[in-house]
Amino acid sequence: xxxxxxxxxxxxxxxxxxxxxxxxxxxxxxxxxxxxxxxxxxxxxxxxxxxxxxxxxxxxxxxxxxxxxxxxxxxxxxxxxxxxxxxxxxxxxxxxxxxxxxxxxxxxxxxxxxxxxxxxxxxxxxxxxxxxxxxxxxxxxxxxxxxxxxxxxxxxxxxxxxxxxxxxxxxxxxxx
Amino acid sequence: xxxxxxxxxxxxxxxxxxxxxxxxxxxxxxxxxxxxxxxxxxxxxxxxxxxxxxxxxxxxxxxxxxxxxxxxxxxxxxxxxxxxxxxxxxxxxxxxxxxxxxxxxxxxxxxxxxxxxxxxxxxxxxxxxxxxxxxxxxxxxxxxxxxxxxxxxxxxxxxxxx
Numbered sequence: 001x002x003x004x005x006x007x008x009x010x011x012x013x014x015x016x017x018x019x020x021x022x023x024x025x026x027x028x029x030x031x032x033x034x035x036x037x038x039x040x041x042x043x044x045x046x047x048x049x050x051x052x053x054x055x056x057x058x059x060x061x062x063x064x065x066x067x068x069x070x071x072x073x074x075x076x077x078x079x080x081x082x083x084x085x086x087x088x089x090x091x092x093x094x095x096x097x098x099x100x101x102x103x104x105x106x107x108x109x110x111x112x113x114x115x116x117x118x119x120x121x122x123x124x125x126x127x128x129x130x131x132x133x134x135x136x137x138x139x140x141x142x143x144x145x146x147x148x149x150x151x152x153x154x155x156x157x158x159x160x161x162x163x164x165x166x167x168x169x170x171x172x173x174x175x176x
Numbered sequence: 177x178x179x180x181x182x183x184x185x186x187x188x189x190x191x192x193x194x195x196x197x198x199x200x201x202x203x204x205x206x207x208x209x210x211x212x213x214x215x216x217x218x219x220x221x222x223x224x225x226x227x228x229x230x231x232x233x234x235x236x237x238x239x240x241x242x243x244x245x246x247x248x249x250x251x252x253x254x255x256x257x258x259x260x261x262x263x264x265x266x267x268x269x270x271x272x273x274x275x276x277x278x279x280x281x282x283x284x285x286x287x288x289x290x291x292x293x294x295x296x297x298x299x300x301x302x303x304x305x306x307x308x309x310x311x312x313x314x315x316x317x318x319x320x321x322x323x324x325x326x327x328x329x330x331x332x333x334x335x336x337x338x
Contacts, residue, residue, distance in 0.1 A: 026230060032271040099240065125244050132269040134227035134241055 031132055031151040038065075038142045039130035043120035046097050046105055053094075053120055055146060062149075062172035064093040064165075065140040066116070067133050069100040070108035075137045078155035079112050085161060086115035090173035095119035098128050098136050141165065143172050207250075217250045220259050224266055225274050233276065 033039075042054045066082060068075040086093055095116035097105040102121060109119065122128055131140065134153070141150040150168055152160060207214050221235035221242075228239040234246055245266070252262050263275065272278045280288050 029227060029273045030271055032268060125241075129244060129248060129269060132271075134270065 027135065028153060029134070031148070031153075033132060033140075033148045034151060036148055038140070038146050038148050039127075041120075041127045041130065043096070043122060043127060046095070046102060046109075046119035046121050049102060049121070053118060058094070058142070059146050060144055062091045062141065062143045062169065063117075064089075064091060064169070065096055065131075065142060066093055067096045067098050067122075067128065067131070067136050067138040067140075069098045069136050070104040071100065072098075072136045074155040076112070078137055078157075079115075081156055081158060081161055082115040083113040085166075089169065091169050092117035096127060097121045098133065099123065099125045139165070141168055141172070213250070213253055216253055216259070217246060220249055220253075220262060221246055223263070223276050225276055227270055227274065 038055060040055045042052050045051045045053060068079070082093060093116055095118070097119050099122065101123075105119065105121070109116075120127075125133075131138075132151075137155055139150075139152040139156055140148055143149050149172070150164065152165070156165065218235050222233045224234040224245070226232045226234050226237035226239055226242040226245075228241050229237050232239075232242075234242045234249075236242075248265075249262055252265065253259075257265075266274045272284065278284045278287065
């Protein structure tokens with residue numbers, strides 16, 4: 001009896017590990033920035049390239065940083081969600097136009113709607129590197145103290161927005 | 177004459193389709209003028225994982241991010257920062273995952289200790305099994321079944337076929 005049970009047991013253990021592994025997404029790399037101060041930056045505005053916004057300017061209230069680009073197809077998928085969410089968002093949403101041309105970025109927003117309080121520009125991807133961006137779109141939630149509270153890599157889904165981002169933003173907008 | 181025309185036409189066609197055609201070529205990546213510095217850049221780049229194509233190093237990958245990160249390494253080495261400082265710079269942004277040789281700490285302990293533990297477990301299991309077989313009485317084993325006619329003719333004990 002034992003000689004049949006042992007391989008079966010081995011198979012079940014292996015199958016268990018494989019089933020668990022299937023559910024993991026290797027592209028979801030945990031960000032070392034969570035619960036750490038957001039990296040400082042100074043970025044030109046997409047709408048007015050002669051004006052700059054720094055991290056310090058945004059302290060005092062929670063905000064969302066959504067990294068996007070006009071060349072990025074998944075950004076197009078998630079964009080309507082942000083456009084809809086921005087209408088009732090408890091906190092401002094800032095865009096970071098990553099490695100893009102200003103004209104292309106501006107045209108994209110005209111065509112698809114602009115959910116952003118302001119879009120910042122990162123033409124050479126330096127700010128992206130400081131934030132550990134490796135797959136646009138990426139979304140960060142930063143609290144009023146300038147601490148990174150959440151990072152989502154890849155396009156957000158309605159479920160992620162409803163179950164993770166929205167509850168956090170509501171909490172942050174009430175308690176800072 | 178016709179033959180020559182065809183050959184020329186083919187050559188032109190081949191050139192036009194060739195990936196070396198200047199219109200299709202990408203702009204060459206800037207490299208450090210100093211070959212020693214460039215060697216250090218590539219050495220360090222082979223230790224770092226490209227997060228876009230995760231099974232490649234930053235040195236191997238042609239992803240935009242890998243090119244940017246090589247540029248970062250090049251600039252920082254040129255500014256006199258050490259390899260360790262740059263490794264810290266990368267892990268502060270992308271986590272230990274970016275290192276092909278992650279440090280030993282509680283979250284990576286299983287990664288480092290797992291394979292030797294599995295090997296030791298397998299060796300102990302093999303040893304125990306061999307010892308049990310060595311000590312077992314001959315009755316515990318089935319006699320070998322002859323499988324050739326000569327062996328059968330030999331008169332050695334055959335297993336009754338089922």
